[in-house]
Amino acid sequence: MRITNPFIPNRADPHVSLHDGHYHFTASVPEYDRVVLRRSRTLDGLASAPERVLWTPPPGGPASSLVWAPELHRIDGTWFVYFAAAPSRDTRDGLFQHRMYALRCTDADPMSGEWTFAGQVDSGIDAFCLDATSFEHRGVRYYLWAQKHPDIPGNSNLYLAPLRDGLHVEGAPVMLSRPEFDWEVQGFMVNEGPSVLVRHGRVFVSYSASATDERYAMGLLWADGGADLLDPASWHKSPTPVFVSDPAREVFGPGHNSFVLAPDGRTDLLVYHARNYTRIEGDPLWNPDRHTCIQPLQWDADGMPVFGRPLREAEIPEASS
Template sequence: MSELKLNNPLIEQRADPWIYKHTDGYYYFTASVPEYDRIELRRSRTISGLAETEGTTIWVKHETGWMSANIWAPEIHYIDGKWYVYYAAAHTSETRDGLFDHRMFVLENEAANPLEGEWVEKGQVVTKWESFALDATTFEHRGTRYYVWAQKDPGIPGNSNLYISEMENPWTLKGEQVLISRPEYDWEKQGYLVNEGAAILKRNGRIFMTYSASATDHNYCMGLLTADESSDLLNPTSWVKSPEPVFATSEANGLYGPGHNSFTVSEDGKQDILVYHARSYKEIEGDPLYDPNRHTRVQLIRWNEDGTPNFGVPRPDTKLVNAD
């Protein structure tokens, strides 16, 4: 297996990165911007090209009310011939400051190229609680579309747990909304009790769901849930949690707080790639949320003999002369 010849960081000051390779041959990239005030898209024929192109702003936050602050973790998906962007946004008003007051929202675009056309607000994805909710992702399996997200259950101590539901359409849930993971281990409870930022990788007869845990400083790390592809994905017992983090800070390589990942594939489609953010320093002045230097990074995923992913450790930052 060849090495991935790409610069790290790939894109600076872009957290919660999402890279999706579409059937049109383009890679599409979106992420949280440091200002938390808009959603940007980039596209390129190559992964390295994403770093060389300017972002196109497709949506800007509202002045007040819902969707007026802290626009976090957008993801772009192509579903039934249309483009959708899922994102979290907070509420601001005279009495609400927008911090940790998020709900989940959806944009839709019918254009072939999502950097063109009109993005239409489809509204909030309504769940069974009106509480802090974020980091939605979606995937299809055996003819059913699922939605996975992080939310605060008012009856459970902590900050956020992971839930799954079927979808009626790309902006509406249906049926039962099931808790599949909550912070249990010490590494999920550093600073905050957090499970968030789920991403799906289907390989080798299983569905692997990564997620991120703990505070967004050097304690941030990735956990893993695994389900058999033939299991009932709405049954919590189908999801087995790995007892240790699968991707965490590397003091030796100078990478801190890796997490909020996504997955993409190499340009030949043969290699799976981990996309994530991390900082290059441990000590942070002030609130980690307002430190802009969570940079987008990428590296190859290895596969163990038993068919499970091996994420290794965050590789050192490199600047290649001829990245490809």
């Protein structure tokens, strides 16, 4: 299967997941005014699949504006969409007022089932937060997200906590990473957009850093699969970015990724957003031209992921007949 990037235009913060033989896709829309979902039996079918609006925010209240970075997860038989939202889109009120919220669907089919607003996911730190994801490892369900801490300089750090159920964390959050290297503090001091991949006896967390223009880049954390993931000392951090802009291929600001298996059931795919130009007019946040891209993830002999260069065309392995 040959895919040309951009794979899905004008969709940022892409999250692709595989459930019950279907690929599901959700992402930030340029208007930041709704949560959407697509589904297809084939990966390439996501590009043209009908898009259902799962939820639109109310005209007022704490989750009424700037809906960012939804992710679809199935937890204990219930569908959840995690997303960030703010009380106002007026930048005079301060842009970074987001908190994390969830939608919930108890029906089997997330495309036809009824979705309801389930409320705020309280991280235990009352401050700007966004980009939550969830994963299960060794029988424990975790919640991983980006958050500003009132006592730590910068815009956001990465935190981890056990998840008691789909809406409630358990115990005090543990900080896994904060912006510290030069490539993480360009424009903004940011660690955000975490995504988890468990492979080769390790737990890998990719994340994005710096401003959302061409300086945006991806970093990597990892821990031994048998280690205590709630102990910060278990985690290692690459001092250099693992995925960056590629001017020669006209790919700028790659980041905010997710991982999903290719149709062959073996190959890991890297899904991310990027722009194909740098001359952004106005605030990069409001520019609609962050596009979803996709390509295979490689692995080295030591079992570490190799992100390589952004590809304008990618060969995706298909299921064998």
